[in-house]
Amino acid sequence: MTFRVTTNEPTHASDGALLAIIDDEPTRDATIDEHLARCASCSVRLQQFRQSSESISSQIGSIAVPTFDVAAMRARVTRAEVEARNRQAALDQAAE
Ligand SMILES: [Zn+2]
Secondary structure (H helix, E strand, O other): OOOOOOOOOOOOOOHHHHHHHHOOOOOOOHHHHHHHHHOHHHHHHHHHHHHHHHHHHHHHHOOOOOOOOHHHHHHHHHHHHHHHHHHHHHHHHHHO
16 A cells, blocks of 8 residues: 655745755755745745844854963862872871
């Protein structure tokens, strides 16, 4: 027995295809442009992706990046190593 699924829904542009348009990728599918010209649903999705993309870009720019203090981190590691050595020495002494 063979099942055949039929649908009246046209094949819409995939999320990836729409993102390729926004990112202006050279591999973008030209048939998507034709589809977008006659499909309101995909045009709206493209518009929403574009707005989200712009919103994310502007928010990324406003994120404060914490500075990493390498010298302070080294000092903490050294202190931790000294403390560990002292603890081990105390344990060794207690065991004698
Ligand atoms: Zn569509």
